[in-house]
Amino acid sequence: MGPKSILKNSIPVSSSSPSAKPVNERHLEVALYHANLIKEQRDVEEQILKATLTLLDFPSAPGANPARPSIADALQFRTLIIPFQPSDYDSLIEERNIADLCGYALCPKPPKRAPLAGKLQFVDTKDGVQIVNKKELEVWCSEECARRALYVKVQLNEEPAWMRRGGIGDKIDILVENTEDHRIVLPLRPKHKESDANKDDGETNQDQEDEQEAWALREEAMAELAQERGDRNAKSTKKGLIKATIEERMTVKTPVAPSTEVQHGGAAHMAIEGHIPKADMPKKSVDGQDEDEEDNDWDD
Amino acid sequence: MDSDRRESPALIRLWRIYKTTKEMCADRGYEMIDEDLEISLAEFKSRFSKESDGEPDRSRMHFSAKPSTLMLAKYTDPPTPKNPDPQPQTGSLWIEFTPDENVGLKQLRDFMQHLVTGNYWSGILICPKPITGMALRLLRGSGGLDEGPPGGVEVFVEQDLLVNITKHELVPKHVLLSKEEKNQLLARYRLKETQLPRIQVTDPVARYLGLRRGQVVKIIRRSETAGRYASYRWAI
Numbered sequence: 298m299g300p301k302s303i304l305k306n307s308i309p310v311s312s313s314s315p316s317a318k319p320v321n322e323r324h325l326e327v328a329l330y331h332a333n334l335i336k337e338q339r340d341v342e343e344q345i346l347k348a349t350l351t352l353l354d355f356p357s358a359p360g361a362n363p364a365r366p367s368i369a370d371a372l373q374f375r376t377l378i379i380p381f382q383p384s385d386y387d388s389l390i391e392e393r394n395i396a397d398l399c400g401y402a403l404c405p406k407p408p409k410r411a412p413l414a415g416k417l418q419f420v421d422t423k424d425g426v427q428i429v430n431k432k433e434l435e436v437w438c439s440e441e442c443a444r445r446a447l448y449v450k451v452q453l454n455e456e457p458a459w460m461r462r463g464g465i466g467d468k469i470d471i472l473v474e475n476t477e478d479h480r481i482v483l484p485l486r487p488k489h490k491e492s493d494a495n496k497d498d499g500e501t502n503q504d505q506e507d508e509q510e511a512w513a514l515r516e517e518a519m520a521e522l523a524q525e526r527g528d529r530n531a532k533s534t535k536k537g538l539i540k541a542t543i544e545e546r547m548t549v550k551t552p553v554a555p556s557t558e559v560q561h562g563g564a565a566h567m568a569i570e571g572h573i574p575k576a577d578m579p580k581k582s583v584d585g586q587d588e589d590e591e592d593n594d595w596d597d
Numbered sequence: 598m599d600s601d602r603r604e605s606p607a608l609i610r611l612w613r614i615y616k617t618t619k620e621m622c623a624d625r626g627y628e629m630i631d632e633d634l635e636i637s638l639a640e641f642k643s644r645f646s647k648e649s650d651g652e653p654d655r656s657r658m659h660f661s662a663k664p665s666t667l668m669l670a671k672y673t674d675p676p677t678p679k680n681p682d683p684q685p686q687t688g689s690l691w692i693e694f695t696p697d698e699n700v701g702l703k704q705l706r707d708f709m710q711h712l713v714t715g716n717y718w719s720g721i722l723i724c725p726k727p728i729t730g731m732a733l734r735l736l737r738g739s740g741g742l743d744e745g746p747p748g749g750v751e752v753f754v755e756q757d758l759l760v761n762i763t764k765h766e767l768v769p770k771h772v773l774l775s776k777e778e779k780n781q782l783l784a785r786y787r788l789k790e791t792q793l794p795r796i797q798v799t800d801p802v803a804r805y806l807g808l809r810r811g812q813v814v815k816i817i818r819r820s821e822t823a824g825r826y827a828s829y830r831w832a833i
Binding site for chain 2: 343346
């Protein structure tokens with residue numbers, strides 16, 4: 298028995314009762330909304346962590362060639378990498394280096410060893426000898442791997458995955474040599490071959506081909522342009538050319554000073570900076586110009 | 598003193614870290630042998646230095662610890678009608694000093710695997726440098742992920758264990774309360790636990806004591822007017 302209260306003998310303080318109904322339904326909704334946001338964020342982080350763990354053991358075959366990865370590996374790599382941010386990708390490279398692997402996830406070789414033992418290394422560049430940290434040299438197995446890995450990195454979306462809207466940045470290309478094998482999965486389209494084959498099908502056919510190709514090229518160009526501009530909703534933009542007819546707005550009249558009290562008589566007390574809302578006013582005959590003036594300029 | 602000077606700085610450093618680690622385990626309530634707590638530098642050298650160059654060999658320094666009966670009692674919840682025979686929420690501990698400079702996901706996962714196969718309740722990994730970001734993420738999420746021991750894994754950087762922070766004169770004494778003591782405290786002051794002041798589990802002393810969320814520590818300070826002053830903190 299705990300010590301007795303010196304205050305009046307009221308009902309004992311009930312221990313916290315979680316079953317009690319929330320005071321306001323709205324509070325619950327708000328709390329749930331934010332909790333779900335946090336959960337989503339957690340889920341994405343776990344997904345990235347699991348992807349990193351998988352990619353740490355990549356590629357599946359020890360003798361894999363990074364320039365010609367197997368289709369299964371490449372496809373898995375490209376799907377796993379989608380939720381990554383560039384910083385996550387950097388961590389993946391770091392983890393792979395610690396595990397003594399080349400930073401590019403599809404390469405099984407160990408990274409290059411720096412020639413000197415010291416912490417800082419000399420590197421010959423165009424602009425003369427530069428001193429760089431040893432760690433920066435021991436990331437990739439070769440220049441090509443560095444290029445391939447960075448090619449992926451620049452395509453990653455900077456926005457965290459839980460903030461992204463659906464359908465954007467969920468296509469990652471990789472640099473490969475055996476493009477033909479990956480054609481089903483890669484969006485690279487070697488058009489010219491096809492058109493070459495159809496050359497002797499006659500003039501009309503050729504024309505059609507040309508036209509189609511031109512349209513395809515245009516579409517590609519538009520997509521590229523959209524990406525370059527950073528259009529978020531590239532898909533929602535209209536497919537065809539915009540046919541716009543510009544109409545000049547002709548009905549321009551000279552601005553009229555706000556009506557004075559005398560004009561509106563008894564309704565003056567309703568005026569808001571000279572304007573009288575007509576919502577609960579008796580309908581009165583005003584000329585068309587006045588109608589124009591009250592054109593919802595308080596709405597937005 | 599002269600003999601100390603002749604040892605390599607790395608060995609002296611690691612000797613102090615080793616001692617702090619042992620003290621930490623003892624303060625948490627694990628059973629420790631007194632000789633281990635006051636190991637001399639010479640003995641440390643004979644046990645853990647490499648024959649060739651006198652440098653310390655971290656891979657030989659690992660040890661395990663068993664909780665004392667006092668600690669077991671402290672970590673056991675009071676029996677309830679639903680659960681008349683509660684099991685202590687603690688168990689054996691495995692401590693490893695990793696020789697790797699960089700600790701990433703791979704090393705951490707191997708360590709967890711080792712703890713699981715060895716049936717340890719929890720583990721402490723002491724590494725020379727901070728672990729990578731991804732490894733930190735794995736550590737935070739290890740409760741959710743199905744791998745890893747039930748008591749979780751703690752990672753310390755060697756630098757943090759160079760001195761025993763609880764021996765500093767400005768650090769008050771922290772005493773962990775058992776579930777039963779906590780309930781008594783809450784009843785005594787008619788509080789809900791949310792009404793207690795808080796301490797973060799990432800607080801240096803909280804990390805030293807291995808506090809978990811929801812536990813309460815009693816902090817005993819010296820007071821000029823009252824002699825002693827106790828306050829309580831709820832780990833969050």
